[in-house]
Amino acid sequence: MVLDPAHGGTDPGARGTEGITESDEVLQFATATKRALEAQGFQVILTREGNDNPSFDDRSARANAQRGAVFITLHIASTGLTGTARVYVEPEVPASNNITGLIPWDRAQAPFLTLSRKLGDLVQQELSKRFKGSPDTLQTAPVRQLRTTAAPAIAVEISSVSVKERAELDRMVPGVAEAIARGLTEFRPTYVVPTIPVPGGSVQP
Amino acid sequence: MTPKWTVWLGGVLLAAVIAAALYFPALRRRVNQAKELTEKTAEQARRELLPVAPVSTGDPKAKVIMFWGSRGQEGELLPVTVELPLSREPVLRAKQVLNTLLAGPVDTESRTLPPDAALLAFYILPDGTGVADFSDEIRTSIPSGIQSEQLAVESILRTLEANVPQVLRLKILIHGQEADTLAGHVDLTQLFRVNAKDAAGTQLDNPSPPGSKLPGPIRKAVETMRKATKR
Numbered sequence: 001m002v003l004d005p006a007h008g009g010t011d012p013g014a015r016g017t018e019g020i021t022e023s024d025e026v027l028q029f030a031t032a033t034k035r036a037l038e039a040q041g042f043q044v045i046l047t048r049e050g051n052d053n054p055s056f057d058d059r060s061a062r063a064n065a066q067r068g069a070v071f072i073t074l075h076i077a078s079t080g081l082t083g084t085a086r087v088y089v090e091p092e093v094p095a096s097n098n099i100t101g102l103i104p105w106d107r108a109q110a111p112f113l114t115l116s117r118k119l120g121d122l123v124q125q126e127l128s129k130r131f132k133g134s135p136d137t138l139q140t141a142p143v144r145q146l147r148t149t150a151a152p153a154i155a156v157e158i159s160s161v162s163v164k165e166r167a168e169l170d171r172m173v174p175g176v177a178e179a180i181a182r183g184l185t186e187f188r189p190t191y192v193v194p195t196i197p198v199p200g201g202s203v204q205p
Numbered sequence: 206m207t208p209k210w211t212v213w214l215g216g217v218l219l220a221a222v223i224a225a226a227l228y229f230p231a232l233r234r235r236v237n238q239a240k241e242l243t244e245k246t247a248e249q250a251r252r253e254l255l256p257v258a259p260v261s262t263g264d265p266k267a268k269v270i271m272f273w274g275s276r277g278q279e280g281e282l283l284p285v286t287v288e289l290p291l292s293r294e295p296v297l298r299a300k301q302v303l304n305t306l307l308a309g310p311v312d313t314e315s316r317t318l319p320p321d322a323a324l325l326a327f328y329i330l331p332d333g334t335g336v337a338d339f340s341d342e343i344r345t346s347i348p349s350g351i352q353s354e355q356l357a358v359e360s361i362l363r364t365l366e367a368n369v370p371q372v373l374r375l376k377i378l379i380h381g382q383e384a385d386t387l388a389g390h391v392d393l394t395q396l397f398r399v400n401a402k403d404a405a406g407t408q409l410d411n412p413s414p415p416g417s418k419l420p421g422p423i424r425k426a427v428e429t430m431r432k433a434t435k436r
Binding site: 007011015022056076077078079081086088144147155157159160 | 348351355389
Protein backbone atom coordinates (compact mmCIF):
# COMPACT_ATOMS: atom_id res chain seq x y z
CA MET A 1 0.00 0.00 0.00
CA VAL A 2 1.59 3.27 -1.11
CA LEU A 3 0.20 6.40 0.55
CA ASP A 4 1.10 9.71 -1.03
CA PRO A 5 0.85 12.89 1.04
CA ALA A 6 0.77 15.39 -1.83
CA HIS A 7 3.00 18.46 -2.24
CA GLY A 8 5.75 19.23 0.33
CA GLY A 9 9.09 21.03 0.33
CA THR A 10 8.89 24.29 -1.56
CA ASP A 11 5.36 23.42 -2.71
CA PRO A 12 2.97 23.95 0.20
CA GLY A 13 -0.13 23.19 -1.92
CA ALA A 14 -3.32 24.94 -0.84
CA ARG A 15 -2.91 27.59 1.86
CA GLY A 16 -5.64 28.46 4.30
CA THR A 17 -6.37 30.31 7.47
CA GLU A 18 -4.21 30.08 10.62
CA GLY A 19 -1.17 29.28 8.48
CA ILE A 20 -2.64 25.92 7.49
CA THR A 21 -0.90 24.37 4.50
CA GLU A 22 -2.04 21.38 2.51
CA SER A 23 1.44 19.80 2.59
CA ASP A 24 1.55 19.75 6.43
CA GLU A 25 -2.01 18.60 6.92
CA VAL A 26 -1.91 15.72 4.43
CA LEU A 27 1.09 14.35 6.26
CA GLN A 28 -1.06 14.05 9.40
CA PHE A 29 -3.82 12.33 7.42
CA ALA A 30 -1.28 9.97 5.83
CA THR A 31 0.34 9.06 9.14
CA ALA A 32 -3.03 8.24 10.75
CA THR A 33 -4.11 6.26 7.68
CA LYS A 34 -0.84 4.32 7.73
CA ARG A 35 -1.52 3.30 11.34
CA ALA A 36 -5.10 2.27 10.52
CA LEU A 37 -3.94 0.20 7.54
CA GLU A 38 -1.12 -1.47 9.44
CA ALA A 39 -3.66 -2.47 12.08
CA GLN A 40 -5.51 -4.31 9.29
CA GLY A 41 -2.33 -6.14 8.28
CA PHE A 42 -1.30 -4.00 5.29
CA GLN A 43 2.29 -3.08 4.55
CA VAL A 44 2.38 0.66 4.03
CA ILE A 45 4.94 2.92 2.33
CA LEU A 46 4.70 6.72 2.47
CA THR A 47 6.04 8.60 -0.55
CA ARG A 48 7.37 11.23 1.86
CA GLU A 49 7.70 11.29 5.63
CA GLY A 50 8.98 14.83 6.05
CA ASN A 51 8.79 18.17 4.36
CA ASP A 52 10.29 17.15 1.02
CA ASN A 53 8.71 17.09 -2.44
CA PRO A 54 9.41 14.03 -4.59
CA SER A 55 8.48 14.44 -8.25
CA PHE A 56 5.25 13.00 -9.65
CA ASP A 57 7.26 10.25 -11.32
CA ASP A 58 9.24 9.42 -8.17
CA ARG A 59 6.00 9.05 -6.25
CA SER A 60 4.51 6.79 -8.93
CA ALA A 61 7.74 4.79 -9.03
CA ARG A 62 7.26 3.81 -5.37
CA ALA A 63 4.07 1.96 -6.38
CA ASN A 64 5.28 0.81 -9.78
CA ALA A 65 8.24 -0.95 -8.18
CA GLN A 66 5.95 -3.14 -6.05
CA ARG A 67 3.91 -6.03 -7.36
CA GLY A 68 0.28 -5.92 -6.28
CA ALA A 69 0.48 -2.42 -4.81
CA VAL A 70 -2.36 0.03 -4.30
CA PHE A 71 -1.78 3.81 -4.52
CA ILE A 72 -3.69 6.55 -2.73
CA THR A 73 -2.74 10.20 -3.07
CA LEU A 74 -4.10 12.50 -0.34
CA HIS A 75 -5.03 16.15 -0.95
CA ILE A 76 -6.75 18.98 0.88
CA ALA A 77 -8.52 21.51 -1.33
CA SER A 78 -8.84 25.23 -0.78
CA THR A 79 -12.50 25.09 -1.80
CA GLY A 80 -15.47 22.84 -1.25
CA LEU A 81 -17.94 22.21 1.52
CA THR A 82 -15.97 22.01 4.75
CA GLY A 83 -15.95 18.56 6.32
CA THR A 84 -16.47 16.60 3.10
CA ALA A 85 -14.22 14.28 1.09
CA ARG A 86 -14.21 13.19 -2.53
CA VAL A 87 -12.54 10.35 -4.39
CA TYR A 88 -11.19 10.84 -7.92
CA VAL A 89 -10.00 8.34 -10.51
CA GLU A 90 -8.55 8.93 -13.97
CA PRO A 91 -11.06 9.26 -16.82
CA GLU A 92 -11.19 6.68 -19.60
CA VAL A 93 -7.75 6.02 -21.07
CA PRO A 94 -7.60 4.65 -24.64
CA ALA A 95 -5.81 1.34 -25.04
CA SER A 96 -2.18 1.61 -26.02
CA ASN A 97 -1.07 0.42 -29.46
CA ASN A 98 2.30 -0.76 -28.22
CA ILE A 99 3.52 -4.12 -29.42
CA THR A 100 6.14 -4.73 -26.78
CA GLY A 101 3.83 -5.95 -24.07
CA LEU A 102 5.27 -3.29 -21.77
CA ILE A 103 3.09 -0.54 -20.31
CA PRO A 104 4.13 2.94 -21.50
CA TRP A 105 4.96 5.09 -18.46
CA ASP A 106 2.55 7.81 -19.59
CA ARG A 107 -0.32 5.36 -19.71
CA ALA A 108 0.66 3.25 -16.73
CA GLN A 109 -2.79 3.69 -15.19
CA ALA A 110 -4.67 2.32 -18.23
CA PRO A 111 -4.70 -1.40 -17.37
CA PHE A 112 -5.72 -0.64 -13.78
CA LEU A 113 -8.65 1.69 -14.40
CA THR A 114 -11.37 -0.87 -13.64
CA LEU A 115 -9.68 -1.77 -10.38
CA SER A 116 -9.14 1.91 -9.54
CA ARG A 117 -12.86 2.55 -10.00
CA LYS A 118 -13.77 -0.40 -7.81
CA LEU A 119 -11.42 0.78 -5.05
CA GLY A 120 -12.63 4.36 -5.47
CA ASP A 121 -16.28 3.32 -5.13
CA LEU A 122 -15.59 1.42 -1.93
CA VAL A 123 -13.60 4.25 -0.34
CA GLN A 124 -16.12 6.91 -1.43
CA GLN A 125 -18.98 4.91 0.11
CA GLU A 126 -17.10 4.74 3.40
CA LEU A 127 -16.29 8.46 3.28
CA SER A 128 -19.88 9.48 2.55
CA LYS A 129 -21.05 7.42 5.55
CA ARG A 130 -18.73 9.40 7.81
CA PHE A 131 -18.75 12.88 6.27
CA LYS A 132 -22.20 14.30 5.55
CA GLY A 133 -22.38 16.23 2.31
CA SER A 134 -19.71 14.14 0.58
CA PRO A 135 -20.78 12.70 -2.79
CA ASP A 136 -22.12 9.14 -2.87
CA THR A 137 -20.21 8.26 -6.00
CA LEU A 138 -16.62 8.75 -7.09
CA GLN A 139 -15.65 11.37 -9.66
CA THR A 140 -13.27 11.41 -12.57
CA ALA A 141 -10.54 13.98 -13.15
CA PRO A 142 -7.23 13.87 -15.01
CA VAL A 143 -5.11 14.02 -11.86
CA ARG A 144 -1.47 14.14 -12.95
CA GLN A 145 -0.26 11.89 -10.14
CA LEU A 146 -2.56 9.02 -11.11
CA ARG A 147 -1.66 8.82 -14.82
CA THR A 148 1.81 7.32 -14.33
CA THR A 149 0.85 4.88 -11.59
CA ALA A 150 0.76 1.20 -12.56
CA ALA A 151 -1.54 0.08 -9.75
CA PRO A 152 -5.13 0.64 -8.64
CA ALA A 153 -4.87 4.36 -7.85
CA ILE A 154 -7.21 6.95 -6.41
CA ALA A 155 -6.96 10.54 -5.18
CA VAL A 156 -8.78 11.50 -1.99
CA GLU A 157 -9.46 15.22 -1.65
CA ILE A 158 -10.63 16.66 1.65
CA SER A 159 -12.30 20.07 2.06
CA SER A 160 -10.77 22.31 3.04
CA VAL A 161 -7.79 24.36 4.22
CA SER A 162 -10.23 27.27 4.51
CA VAL A 163 -11.67 25.98 7.80
CA LYS A 164 -12.22 28.49 10.59
CA GLU A 165 -9.83 26.62 12.87
CA ARG A 166 -7.33 23.82 12.40
CA ALA A 167 -9.23 21.60 14.84
CA GLU A 168 -11.99 21.14 12.24
CA LEU A 169 -9.53 19.39 9.95
CA ASP A 170 -7.92 17.48 12.80
CA ARG A 171 -11.33 16.04 13.69
CA MET A 172 -11.56 14.52 10.21
CA VAL A 173 -8.28 12.61 10.48
CA PRO A 174 -9.56 9.42 12.22
CA GLY A 175 -12.64 9.21 9.96
CA VAL A 176 -10.64 9.50 6.76
CA ALA A 177 -8.09 6.95 7.98
CA GLU A 178 -10.84 4.50 8.96
CA ALA A 179 -12.76 4.98 5.68
CA ILE A 180 -9.65 4.26 3.61
CA ALA A 181 -8.73 1.23 5.74
CA ARG A 182 -12.24 -0.24 5.47
CA GLY A 183 -12.48 0.43 1.75
CA LEU A 184 -9.15 -1.24 1.17
CA THR A 185 -10.02 -4.24 3.36
CA GLU A 186 -13.12 -4.80 1.23
CA PHE A 187 -11.15 -4.33 -1.95
CA ARG A 188 -8.32 -6.72 -1.07
CA PRO A 189 -10.07 -10.07 -1.85
CA THR A 190 -11.11 -8.83 -5.30
CA TYR A 191 -7.69 -7.52 -6.33
CA VAL A 192 -6.06 -9.62 -9.01
CA VAL A 193 -3.09 -8.00 -10.78
CA PRO A 194 -4.18 -7.54 -14.42
CA THR A 195 -2.28 -9.30 -17.15
CA ILE A 196 -0.94 -7.46 -20.19
CA PRO A 197 -1.35 -9.23 -23.55
CA VAL A 198 1.92 -9.52 -25.48
CA PRO A 199 2.50 -10.45 -29.13
CA GLY A 200 2.41 -14.18 -29.69
CA GLY A 201 -0.58 -14.79 -27.47
CA SER A 202 1.14 -15.02 -24.10
CA VAL A 203 0.49 -12.65 -21.24
CA GLN A 204 2.75 -10.71 -18.97
CA PRO A 205 1.78 -9.92 -15.40
CA MET B 206 9.34 75.59 40.17
CA THR B 207 9.03 74.52 36.54
CA PRO B 208 11.06 76.64 34.12
CA LYS B 209 8.97 78.63 31.68
CA TRP B 210 10.60 77.08 28.60
CA THR B 211 9.49 73.57 29.60
CA VAL B 212 5.88 74.77 29.77
CA TRP B 213 6.24 76.18 26.27
CA LEU B 214 7.88 72.98 25.05
CA GLY B 215 5.13 70.88 26.58
CA GLY B 216 2.51 73.07 24.92
CA VAL B 217 4.18 72.80 21.53
CA LEU B 218 4.48 69.02 21.84
CA LEU B 219 0.84 68.71 22.89
CA ALA B 220 -0.24 70.81 19.90
CA ALA B 221 1.88 68.62 17.60
CA VAL B 222 0.28 65.45 18.98
CA ILE B 223 -3.23 66.85 18.50
CA ALA B 224 -2.42 67.99 14.96
CA ALA B 225 -0.94 64.55 14.11
CA ALA B 226 -4.01 62.81 15.53
CA LEU B 227 -6.26 64.98 13.39
CA TYR B 228 -4.11 64.58 10.29
CA PHE B 229 -3.46 60.80 10.56
CA PRO B 230 -6.88 59.51 9.33
CA ALA B 231 -6.70 61.83 6.32
CA LEU B 232 -3.16 60.64 5.59
CA ARG B 233 -4.23 57.00 5.80
CA ARG B 234 -7.12 57.67 3.38
CA ARG B 235 -4.72 59.24 0.91
CA VAL B 236 -2.25 56.33 1.17
CA ASN B 237 -5.06 53.83 0.53
CA GLN B 238 -6.29 55.86 -2.43
CA ALA B 239 -2.79 55.99 -3.88
CA LYS B 240 -2.38 52.23 -3.38
CA GLU B 241 -5.67 51.48 -5.18
CA LEU B 242 -4.66 53.78 -7.99
CA THR B 243 -1.28 52.03 -8.39
CA GLU B 244 -2.89 48.57 -8.42
CA LYS B 245 -5.50 49.69 -10.94
CA THR B 246 -2.87 51.27 -13.13
CA ALA B 247 -0.70 48.14 -13.10
CA GLU B 248 -3.70 45.98 -13.95
CA GLN B 249 -4.78 48.38 -16.70
CA ALA B 250 -1.26 48.47 -18.12
CA ARG B 251 -1.08 44.69 -18.17
CA ARG B 252 -4.42 44.40 -19.91
CA GLU B 253 -3.45 47.06 -22.45
CA LEU B 254 -0.38 45.02 -23.38
CA LEU B 255 -2.43 41.92 -24.01
CA PRO B 256 -3.88 41.24 -27.41
CA VAL B 257 -7.63 41.69 -27.01
CA ALA B 258 -9.98 39.71 -29.19
CA PRO B 259 -11.19 42.26 -31.69
CA VAL B 260 -14.94 42.78 -31.49
CA SER B 261 -16.17 44.28 -34.68
CA THR B 262 -19.24 46.44 -34.30
CA GLY B 263 -20.34 44.79 -37.53
CA ASP B 264 -20.45 41.41 -35.82
CA PRO B 265 -24.05 40.37 -35.37
CA LYS B 266 -25.18 39.75 -31.83
CA ALA B 267 -25.60 36.08 -31.10
CA LYS B 268 -26.60 33.96 -28.16
CA VAL B 269 -23.71 32.02 -26.65
CA ILE B 270 -23.69 29.48 -23.88
CA MET B 271 -21.15 30.02 -21.16
CA PHE B 272 -20.39 27.38 -18.55
CA TRP B 273 -19.85 28.89 -15.12
CA GLY B 274 -20.01 27.27 -11.70
CA SER B 275 -23.35 26.38 -10.19
CA ARG B 276 -23.98 28.13 -6.91
CA GLY B 277 -26.40 25.50 -5.66
CA GLN B 278 -24.54 22.41 -6.84
CA GLU B 279 -20.97 22.39 -5.63
CA GLY B 280 -18.47 21.26 -8.24
CA GLU B 281 -21.02 21.45 -11.07
CA LEU B 282 -21.18 23.69 -14.12
CA LEU B 283 -24.29 25.53 -15.20
CA PRO B 284 -24.97 26.68 -18.79
CA VAL B 285 -25.78 30.38 -18.94
CA THR B 286 -26.99 32.02 -22.17
CA VAL B 287 -25.61 35.49 -22.89
CA GLU B 288 -25.82 37.70 -25.96
CA LEU B 289 -22.58 38.97 -27.51
CA PRO B 290 -21.42 40.55 -30.78
CA LEU B 291 -19.85 37.40 -32.16
CA SER B 292 -17.52 36.85 -35.10
CA ARG B 293 -18.20 34.07 -37.58
CA GLU B 294 -14.45 33.43 -37.82
CA PRO B 295 -13.68 30.50 -35.46
CA VAL B 296 -10.44 31.85 -33.93
CA LEU B 297 -11.95 35.27 -33.16
CA ARG B 298 -15.10 33.61 -31.94
CA ALA B 299 -13.08 31.35 -29.61
CA LYS B 300 -11.21 34.39 -28.25
CA GLN B 301 -14.45 36.28 -27.71
CA VAL B 302 -16.15 33.46 -25.79
CA LEU B 303 -13.05 32.66 -23.71
CA ASN B 304 -12.58 36.34 -22.82
CA THR B 305 -16.23 36.44 -21.75
CA LEU B 306 -15.66 33.30 -19.68
CA LEU B 307 -12.63 34.94 -18.05
CA ALA B 308 -14.55 38.15 -17.38
CA GLY B 309 -16.88 35.97 -15.33
CA PRO B 310 -20.58 35.99 -14.53
CA VAL B 311 -22.42 38.73 -12.67
CA ASP B 312 -22.40 36.49 -9.62
CA THR B 313 -18.69 36.37 -8.86
CA GLU B 314 -19.15 33.30 -6.65
CA SER B 315 -19.86 31.31 -9.82
CA ARG B 316 -16.66 32.15 -11.63
CA THR B 317 -14.47 29.24 -12.60
CA LEU B 318 -11.35 31.15 -13.67
CA PRO B 319 -9.33 33.74 -11.73
CA PRO B 320 -10.38 37.34 -12.48
CA ASP B 321 -6.83 38.46 -13.24
CA ALA B 322 -6.06 35.65 -15.70
CA ALA B 323 -5.99 36.56 -19.39
CA LEU B 324 -6.06 34.74 -22.69
CA LEU B 325 -2.76 35.58 -24.40
CA ALA B 326 -3.35 33.74 -27.68
CA PHE B 327 -5.60 31.24 -29.38
CA TYR B 328 -4.94 29.19 -32.49
CA ILE B 329 -6.84 26.49 -34.35
CA LEU B 330 -4.66 24.03 -36.24
CA PRO B 331 -5.88 22.48 -39.50
CA ASP B 332 -6.74 19.18 -37.76
CA GLY B 333 -9.15 20.91 -35.37
CA THR B 334 -6.75 21.16 -32.44
CA GLY B 335 -7.22 24.40 -30.55
CA VAL B 336 -4.26 25.86 -28.65
CA ALA B 337 -5.17 28.26 -25.85
CA ASP B 338 -2.39 30.19 -24.14
CA PHE B 339 -3.28 31.76 -20.79
CA SER B 340 -1.32 34.16 -18.60
CA ASP B 341 0.45 32.92 -15.45
CA GLU B 342 -2.44 34.08 -13.27
CA ILE B 343 -4.51 31.10 -14.38
CA ARG B 344 -2.04 29.00 -12.39
CA THR B 345 -1.10 31.36 -9.57
CA SER B 346 -4.52 32.81 -8.72
CA ILE B 347 -6.76 29.75 -9.04
CA PRO B 348 -7.84 28.13 -5.76
CA SER B 349 -5.64 25.05 -5.45
CA GLY B 350 -7.35 21.67 -5.56
CA ILE B 351 -8.56 18.90 -7.86
CA GLN B 352 -12.17 20.09 -7.82
CA SER B 353 -11.46 23.75 -8.60
CA GLU B 354 -8.88 22.97 -11.30
CA GLN B 355 -11.15 20.38 -12.92
CA LEU B 356 -14.02 22.88 -12.91
CA ALA B 357 -11.80 25.53 -14.54
CA VAL B 358 -10.71 23.22 -17.35
CA GLU B 359 -14.22 21.81 -17.87
CA SER B 360 -15.70 25.31 -18.12
CA ILE B 361 -13.21 26.13 -20.90
CA LEU B 362 -13.90 22.87 -22.75
CA ARG B 363 -17.69 22.99 -22.48
CA THR B 364 -17.83 26.67 -23.47
CA LEU B 365 -15.73 25.98 -26.58
CA GLU B 366 -17.80 22.90 -27.40
CA ALA B 367 -21.03 24.87 -27.21
CA ASN B 368 -19.88 27.85 -29.26
CA VAL B 369 -16.95 26.92 -31.51
CA PRO B 370 -17.67 23.57 -33.17
CA GLN B 371 -14.48 23.80 -35.25
CA VAL B 372 -12.40 23.09 -32.13
CA LEU B 373 -12.31 19.34 -31.66
CA ARG B 374 -9.64 19.12 -28.98
CA LEU B 375 -7.65 21.57 -26.92
CA LYS B 376 -4.09 22.02 -25.73
CA ILE B 377 -3.74 24.43 -22.81
CA LEU B 378 -0.49 26.38 -22.47
CA ILE B 379 0.54 28.78 -19.74
CA HIS B 380 2.50 31.84 -20.83
CA GLY B 381 3.54 30.12 -24.04
CA GLN B 382 4.88 27.06 -22.26
CA GLU B 383 3.67 23.54 -21.72
CA ALA B 384 2.76 22.98 -18.08
CA ASP B 385 2.71 19.70 -16.19
CA THR B 386 -0.39 20.69 -14.23
CA LEU B 387 -2.73 23.65 -13.88
CA ALA B 388 -1.94 24.35 -10.21
CA GLY B 389 -0.47 21.10 -8.96
CA HIS B 390 -3.30 18.69 -9.70
CA VAL B 391 -5.01 18.59 -13.10
CA ASP B 392 -2.83 17.22 -15.89
CA LEU B 393 -2.15 19.70 -18.70
CA THR B 394 0.28 17.53 -20.65
CA GLN B 395 -2.62 16.02 -22.56
CA LEU B 396 -4.96 17.07 -25.31
CA PHE B 397 -8.45 17.54 -23.95
CA ARG B 398 -11.38 16.34 -26.02
CA VAL B 399 -13.69 19.27 -26.74
CA ASN B 400 -16.08 17.89 -29.29
CA ALA B 401 -17.75 14.49 -29.05
CA LYS B 402 -17.17 14.09 -32.81
CA ASP B 403 -13.45 13.90 -32.10
CA ALA B 404 -12.73 10.21 -32.03
CA ALA B 405 -8.96 10.52 -32.12
CA GLY B 406 -8.12 13.30 -29.73
CA THR B 407 -9.16 11.85 -26.44
CA GLN B 408 -7.30 12.79 -23.34
CA LEU B 409 -4.13 10.78 -22.86
CA ASP B 410 -4.30 9.63 -26.46
CA ASN B 411 -1.45 11.95 -27.07
CA PRO B 412 0.18 12.72 -23.76
CA SER B 413 3.23 14.88 -24.01
CA PRO B 414 5.19 15.28 -20.81
CA PRO B 415 7.41 18.34 -20.75
CA GLY B 416 10.60 17.62 -22.62
CA SER B 417 9.03 15.02 -24.88
CA LYS B 418 8.40 15.56 -28.58
CA LEU B 419 5.10 17.24 -29.33
CA PRO B 420 3.14 16.57 -32.50
CA GLY B 421 4.56 18.77 -35.24
CA PRO B 422 1.74 21.33 -35.63
CA ILE B 423 1.42 21.87 -31.88
CA ARG B 424 5.20 22.18 -31.56
CA LYS B 425 5.13 24.92 -34.21
CA ALA B 426 2.30 26.71 -32.41
CA VAL B 427 4.19 26.49 -29.11
CA GLU B 428 7.32 27.89 -30.80
CA THR B 429 5.32 30.78 -32.26
CA MET B 430 3.90 31.60 -28.84
CA ARG B 431 7.28 31.37 -27.16
CA LYS B 432 8.68 33.87 -29.66
CA ALA B 433 5.69 36.14 -29.20
CA THR B 434 6.08 35.96 -25.41
CA LYS B 435 9.78 36.88 -25.64
CA ARG B 436 8.93 39.92 -27.73
